[in-house]
Every structure is written in structure tokens, then in C-alpha cells.
Amino acid sequence: MALSNDRRIGKHAILLLLSDEPTEYLATLEQLNWKSCTGKVGSMDAHKVVAAIETAAKKNGVIHSDIYRESHALYHAIIEALNGITRGQVQIGSVLRTVGLSFAVLRGNPYEDEREGDWIAVSLYGTIGAPVKGSEHETIGLGINHI
Amino acid sequence: MALSNDRRIGKHAILLLLSDEPTEYLATLEQLNWKSCTGKVGSMDAHKVVAAIETAAKKNGVIHSDIYRESHALYHAIIEALNGITRGQVQIGSVLRTVGLSFAVLRGNPYEDEREGDWIAVSLYGTIGAPVKGSEHETIGLGINHI
Amino acid sequence: MALSNDRRIGKHAILLLLSDEPTEYLATLEQLNWKSCTGKVGSMDAHKVVAAIETAAKKNGVIHSDIYRESHALYHAIIEALNGITRGQVQIGSVLRTVGLSFAVLRGNPYEDEREGDWIAVSLYGTIGAPVKGSEHETIGLGINHI
Amino acid sequence: MALSNDRRIGKHAILLLLSDEPTEYLATLEQLNWKSCTGKVGSMDAHKVVAAIETAAKKNGVIHSDIYRESHALYHAIIEALNGITRGQVQIGSVLRTVGLSFAVLRGNPYEDEREGDWIAVSLYGTIGAPVKGSEHETIGLGINHI
Amino acid sequence: MALSNDRRIGKHAILLLLSDEPTEYLATLEQLNWKSCTGKVGSMDAHKVVAAIETAAKKNGVIHSDIYRESHALYHAIIEALNGITRGQVQIGSVLRTVGLSFAVLRGNPYEDEREGDWIAVSLYGTIGAPVKGSEHETIGLGINHI
Amino acid sequence: MALSNDRRIGKHAILLLLSDEPTEYLATLEQLNWKSCTGKVGSMDAHKVVAAIETAAKKNGVIHSDIYRESHALYHAIIEALNGITRGQVQIGSVLRTVGLSFAVLRGNPYEDEREGDWIAVSLYGTIGAPVKGSEHETIGLGINHI
Ligand SMILES: [Mg+2]
Ligand SMILES: [Mg+2]
Ligand SMILES: [Mg+2]
Ligand SMILES: [Mg+2]
Ligand SMILES: [Mg+2]
């Protein structure tokens, strides 16, 4: 059941976000036959962050929008990633802060064993802080789920 | 008050963990005149993860062990990073899971304005899962605090 | 101080919700001389779920609306039940999900000892999921308090 | 993607626990071709509750013990169910309380659409309270996940 | 249902803890015909804090130890007070910190209306920090419940 | 690193709120050369409570509004204080309750050692309850941070 060293889906999802050359990085991932998408979202509403990621993942075919189990897997991965971003309560504007985030969603099998099937990784990186320009620090989050 | 693009302390702390050549990466950081340390810890006890990071940061002079405000800044950064790792409750063995983590602690000023002084970033990356070899997935966390 | 086997107020509150013949079930409860009410609420706002249950309990005389200790007992029982429904943060629409719930409120003494006085049970059962038809799974919650 | 009215897996998992004749109830479930197991656990350690359920599910073939994605699905369902039991922090003895629980694990497809595949439901019902005989009230929890 | 200005039970419970002359303060409270107790507890185990307060309240007749509804009211008030002390997760030693606390428990009716009956207030004040002498800051908590 | 007995910043912040003669109390604090402000806020929105305290602290020169590290220190102190007020989830109106609070912010060094520099204490005291006159009980919170 071991994780494959080259297919660490969470590490790839984070490096894709932090890469200076995301297009090249994505090309590497394509060799793994993984599905992926990236995007950006800034908001004081946690539900808008969730919606932006879900929409991107569906539009880019990372998940099938007509199968609920795939939406369910993605939803819980997003909420887990938001726990890293918010560190305590999954709230943004309701406690007077705002986020500016890049996100990536990767789908593939990170394990040596084929029977492990597809997993999904949601990575988030950006800033969180007061709704005042510059009053912010960095934040990161990663959610991983079987799909 | 803007973040300096080259001195994004959280991004550096994460990339240092994920780098294939951490020694070279550390050399780059030294040009910024930042303090840093890295280490590894595997445990079912959250308090041992906290202790491992605190000990490393003190031993390597990242924080002054005889000034409480520095320990306080580090402690809260560690707990925030653990929120990303645990995603819900800051518990490991008490809910029957275990972690194997690399960590980095960086200290420096990530902002354009000198008056912002020193900040501290604690990054964690590794695996979380059942106490059974291979029954685990990746996890990441980042805590940032003024010091 | 033992619970009476026949007067398990939480079990009754759940079975009342799941019963195919709730009217008959309510008739049985009346033999216990308990107060009760049932209702339905669908919403993306947690506060509307709270309000629907409070209103039903007051209208049906399950609690006295002019005595705060009774409202206080009910309020905390509702929030505890919502913890089972939301499993992590007591948030619904703010993390882009919606609920469709049946609820029951029972009031009576579930203990052998008369001195234990009245207790209140709030049960919730229904679905939680994305605000998309069918993208949902079941969820349950129970809150119990002395009143 | 709608839930099938007769195959509400969460409702069945709860009713199985609360049934006066669980053997007969299980027989009905077998007509659905679902896998299932039941058991009991009393403890002040949350990790022992998790372990008891995992062990029963593996022993009874409800999940495959050599495929991590199945353990992962079950683990998160258990933790979600424990949120209903503990209503706030997933802690038992560490906040001086104890639980006496029955549990059931069901596996099958509760949706009309075959493509939804297998889901898992973990139900918990019993008492929570002080480690003093009779100083306890009822508690319930349900966790549902795709598997 | 208004709170009586002179019988603010939470304010009294806090001032009793912070008073330079607690004996005199207690004398004033006796005029209100309230029950009360005070004590001290230092620990890395949250359950020992809970136990110390419960034992003191029972020994001093603030609650009846043979009626569960009274223990239940006190328990939830203690946990609510611990939320103020721990600010996030109700954990102490498991996240490598320790507390040194004074506590008070008051019982009486703080409302104008007699029908509100007895309420209980649990106040906590002291320090929280690393298990290193002096590496600590102050912390306070208050839990209030009907009894 | 010990706390100075006379300069317990948290105790002073609470007593200032509870004092019958706050003006005299503030005069005493001025002898310590501390900065301070007080105010009142009633709301169902947690973000309005945060904003009211931040605005008062900036207007009264307790923090420098153009240095982010000071806003950051204050923000986390406010959120910690709100944990004591809300005891579980940092939510007010979204779970159908409202608060009426007095607040104080103190800034100074509470430790014997000068190197500990400035710390900030945010204290909150008032009522929390249903949005119905009188349906409320007291609540308190304290957040302390290095600045
Ligand atoms: Mg997981
Ligand atoms: Mg911060
Ligand atoms: Mg209870
Ligand atoms: Mg779910
Ligand atoms: Mg209350």
C-alpha cells in the first residue's frame, strides 16, 4: 500500500502552486496520466472559495459532475484544505478577514498498488489577513481524499 | 506593509521541506540573513511534535530560549501548522492515527517595510494515517507569526 | 440515577423521526406523559434551523417561552444535535452545503429516580449536501439536556 | 443521483442499532446484498472506539484490510460519527467522561444510480457521562462516506 | 427575565477569584444565600481540572452528588469555562502546555424572576504556558448553566 | 521570565471591565505607563465585534495602524477572547444568538524582565443569548499576545 515516491500527489499539488513555471510543471504531471486544474480565488466568503474550486474541477473534467460520490470526495478534500488555511474555525469574513488564494486540484493514484485507484488532492496557497492592503500573511492548505 | 516577493517566508519554508536539495536551498536563504532549522519527527503524540520543533529551534538559535515572547510566538505558529496537519481536531494518537513529518522553522522579515521586524514560519510536511505501514496519505501545515 | 429502559428519551426521539407511523408512535409517548413536537426545516442557514425548532417547541408547549432557563436548555440541546449533523463546524451555507431535516423535541424524565426531573431531547434526521438535487447523504444528530 | 427510499443506509444503520430484534433486521438488510457488522465498545479512550469498529469491519469483511482507500473511507466515517457522540471536541476520558456504545457498519449503494457505487455508514448509539454508574445520558452519531 | 444587577453570578464568580480579600468577598455572597466553593488546581491533564472542580463542588454541598442533573449542569459549565482557558481545543498537556488555575463555583438565581431558579457559574483564572517556569501568560474562563 | 505580581495585564484588563469606577482604575493603570482603551459593542456579527475593538485600539493609539505586526497581534488576541465568549464555535448570529459586550485593550509589559517587551490583553465581558430581551446569561473572554 506504500506511496510511490514519484507520484506524491500532495507534494505535486503544492509544488504546482508554488512553481515559477506552472505550465512546465503541468506538462510533467501529464506524463503521469493525471487529471488536473488550477485557478485563483479571492473572497471573504468560504462558500465562494468552495464554489470556485468545485466549478473549476468540473469544467476541466477532473471530476464527473453527474456522479455524487466524486463531488463528495472533492468537497471533503476542499474543507480539509480550508482547515489549513483558517487554522481553527473554517470562517473568513465572519471573523473579519479575507483570503487571496491560488488553488490546484490533482486526480490520480499516488500508491504503488493499482487497486488503490484514484485519489484527489486539493492544494491552496496565498494570503490571509485583514481586509486592508498588505495586512496579511501567507497560508497554505492541503486536502487529500480517495475518489 | 506589502509582502516582499522574494522573501515570502511561508513559501520558502514549504519549498525547503519539499526540495530535493535542501542544503542548497538553505544556502540561498542564508543570503537573506534569516535564521532557520529543519528536522524530522514521527509520533502519535502531538506534544512530541511540538517538543521536537521547539527543541530544534532553540538549539539552532532560531529563537532565544530565555525570552518567553519568542517561545510564545513559536508555540502558536506550531499549533497553527498542526491545524493543517490534523484538519479538525489537533489530535493524533488519541484518534488512532500517527504522523511522520519533516519540519522547518524560518525567522526573518518577509515584508518590504523594515518596521515589520522578524516573523517566524513553521512548515510541516509528511504523512498521516493509521498506525499500519502504508495506510497513510500526505499532509501539510504552515503557521506564521510575528516574533 | 439509572436510565429507565422504557423511557430512553433519546432513543424515542430518534425512533419518532424514523418511524413509518409517527402518529402511532406519538400516541405511545403520550402514555409516558411526556411533551413533544415534530417538524421539518430545510435551510442553508443554521440559525433558521435553530429558530424552527425553538418556535415549534414554544408553540406546542414543550417549553415555557417566558422562562429563560427552559429556552437555555433547549438552545444547548439544539446546538449539540447540530454538531452531529455538521460533524466539525456548526456551519451549513457558509461552507456551501444545505440541509433538509425532520426534527423532534421530547420532554420528560428518562431516569428511574423522580428527582432527576425533566430532560429534553432534540433529534434531527435528514440529508446534507451540495445545493444540487440529489448531491446529498443522510445525517443525524441528538442533543440531550436537563431542563 | 437521488437516494433510494428503501436503501437509506444511514437510517438502516441507526434502526439496526435501536432494533429490539437486530437479527431479523440484519436478515432484511441481507436482501439488499449489503455487507454489515455490529458490536459494542465501552471506553474512555476515543482511539479504542475507533479500533473496535475498524477491527470488526475488517474481521467481518465489510472492508478489505489490504486496500488503504477502504480503511480511509471507514476512518473518516468513524470520526464523523464520533462528532455526534462528543458534540464539540472528539475527546472522551481526556475531559473526564466515558462512553458505552453499540455500533453498526453498513456497506452498500443507497442511491438509485448504480454508478454511485458503494458507500459506508457507521452508526453509534449508547450513553456518555461521568465515570460514575448512572451519571450519563444517551448519545448518537452517524458518519457516511463513499468507499 | 432580566438579570438582577446585584446578583450577576458570573461577575461575582470572577471577582471572587481576583479579589485580594476573598474571605470578605465570600461573606458578601452569603447574604445572597448562594452556595459557593473555591480551590486551586495545576495540571497538564484537562480531566484533572474537571475532577478537582467537581470534587470541590460536591464536598462543599454546591451540588447534590446523588442527582445526575446537578452533575450534568456542573460538567457542561466546567467545559465551557475550559474553552475560555484553552481557546481552540480543550487540550492542555496533549499540546505541550500546562495550567495553574484558581477556580470558583457559585450557585444561585441571578435573575429578577424567581421562576428562573438556580444557576451555576464556574470561573477559572490563572496561567497557561509551556511546562517551563515563567513561560506562561494569564488565562480566564467562565461557564454558566441552569441547574 | 516571571510575571510581575502588580502588572498582571490580564487581571487588570478584566478588573477594568468589572470595576464600578473605571475612570479611577484607568488612572492607576496610567502609573504603569501602559496604553489602554475601552468600549462597548452589541452585535449578532462576530466581525463587527472584531472591528469595534480594532477601531478603538487604533484610534486610541494602543496599536500603530500602519504596522501590520501590531494589527496581527491584536487580531489573534481578539479571536482568543472570542473563544471564551462563544465557547465552542466563534459564531454569534449564525447560530441565532446575540452579544452585548464591554471590552478593554491594555498594552504593556507584564513580566519582570524588560526584554519581554510589550504584550496586549483583550478582555470582553457582557451577555450572550437569544435575540430576546432578558434571554441571556453572562460571558467573559480574555486574549493575550506578545506585540
Ligand atoms: Mg484522510
Ligand atoms: Mg495570523
Ligand atoms: Mg451532556
Ligand atoms: Mg460528507
Ligand atoms: Mg449557555
Ligand SMILES: [Mg+2]
Ligand atoms: Mg498564548
